[in-house]
Amino acid sequence: MSLSYGRPYLAIPGPSVIPDPVLQAMHRASPNIYEGELHDLTHSLIPDLKSVALTDHNVAIYIGNGHAAWEAALANVIAAGDKVLVLATGRFGIGWSEIAEGLGAKVEIIDFGAQTAIDLDRAEQALAADQDGRIKAVLAVHVDTSTSVKSDIAGLRAVLDRTGHPALLMADCIASLGCDRFEMDGWGVDVMVSACQKGLMTPAGISFVFFNDKAGAAQNTAVSRYWDWRPRVKPEVYYQYFAGTAPTHHLYGLRAALDLIKSEGLDAVFARHAKIAQTVWAAVDVWGADGPMKLNVANPAQRSHAVTSIAMGSDAALELRRWTEHKCGLTLGIGLGRVPEEHYFRIGHMGHVSGHMIMGALGTIDAGLKALNIPHGRGALDAASEVIATA
Numbered sequence: 001m002s003l004s005y006g007r008p009y010l011a012i013p014g015p016s017v018i019p020d021p022v023l024q025a026m027h028r029a030s031p032n033i034y035e036g037e038l039h040d041l042t043h044s045l046i047p048d049l050k051s052v053a054l055t056d057h058n059v060a061i062y063i064g065n066g067h068a069a070w071e072a073a074l075a076n077v078i079a080a081g082d083k084v085l086v087l088a089t090g091r092f093g094i095g096w097s098e099i100a101e102g103l104g105a106k107v108e109i110i111d112f113g114a115q116t117a118i119d120l121d122r123a124e125q126a127l128a129a130d131q132d133g134r135i136k137a138v139l140a141v142h143v144d145t146s147t148s149v150k151s152d153i154a155g156l157r158a159v160l161d162r163t164g165h166p167a168l169l170m171a172d173c174i175a176s177l178g179c180d181r182f183e184m185d186g187w188g189v190d191v192m193v194s195a196c197q198k199g200l201m202t203p204a205g206i207s208f209v210f211f212n213d214k215a216g217a218a219q220n221t222a223v224s225r226y227w228d229w230r231p232r233v234k235p236e237v238y239y240q241y242f243a244g245t246a247p248t249h250h251l252y253g254l255r256a257a258l259d260l261i262k263s264e265g266l267d268a269v270f271a272r273h274a275k276i277a278q279t280v281w282a283a284v285d286v287w288g289a290d291g292p293m294k295l296n297v298a299n300p301a302q303r304s305h306a307v308t309s310i311a312m313g314s315d316a317a318l319e320l321r322r323w324t325e326h327k328c329g330l331t332l333g334i335g336l337g338r339v340p341e342e343h344y345f346r347i348g349h350m351g352h353v354s355g356h357m358i359m360g361a362l363g364t365i366d367a368g369l370k371a372l373n374i375p376h377g378r379g380a381l382d383a384a385s386e387v388i389a390t391a
């Protein structure tokens, strides 16, 4: 029999669950794009996006996914031949480096593997070795979604300051914005990229580049008109916000999503994500006590609060994902970028995720382990509910 008739649950690390108020806000006729409500709504998004990123600086909106924001950010400050240092902790760091290569940058990658954060000492050595300051930008992914590794971006700023290195600090917060605490100004980040379909709970399609004055002063004047962030942050006419037609319905959806964050409060949003992540970790620890399951990241301080990567050591991960989806309507994330991919799965717990949702997801995984005879420790749901009980 199938128990999948009911509301499906997409528990992957993006796109995330779309809240009903976001769906409802998008369910409307096309608005007037020349004047009126849509213009006011777009203006209203800017301060709220900045407050989620904890910055007073600039934000440019692009119609595109996270890859577009990667390219937009680089195109504005990196010219062909410029050197960038990429600190990779998973597939997304590598992906950003490939975009930089495509733009003609000279890319140096330090790959920290798939289970630990950026090693700040190694980063410091690389920057100290760059005596004549040829590295124009340091690229770091705050939370690499493929591994669920979280790195210390404030610590990276301190490394740049200690070495007196002038490079721009560029952070990818696509998986962390609105989930894990991130403070653009407080942590001294010059450029930050994000997108709307993860912590911001809106269907994929718009992305953001935040940048401060130091990044603005490093402007690559050869940037193409389309990627140029200057008209997008100081539009003289409305269409310059988007270099063309506005992404009308996404803007309504994002407005509703930002309202949800505002009404919950950003600190409460971070605290909820932390609690839900701890609930997941507690369950996996018990499952793994008597079987092959293991959290990918050993150090809790280096674990994302938005996504958890779990190693199974066999194709059991693939079988489990199939079972939870087909039997119970719960879709889990693939082992993206891992070798072999079938040995890993991820639980996305970013954005619009409540205590009962995560308990349901964990209960479904627990049932799948039993149905498939995958060895596992008993009592994971008890451990999870103990964490929820102390909320």
Ligand SMILES: *Cc1c(COP(=O)(O)O)cnc(C)c1O
Pocket: 014, 065, 066, 067, 068, 092, 141, 143, 144, 145, 172, 173, 174, 175, 195, 204
């Ligand atoms: C999802 C994600 C991306 C890619 O975003 P797309 O919208 O799929 O292009 C890049 N970086 C991180 C950290 C992500 O989580």
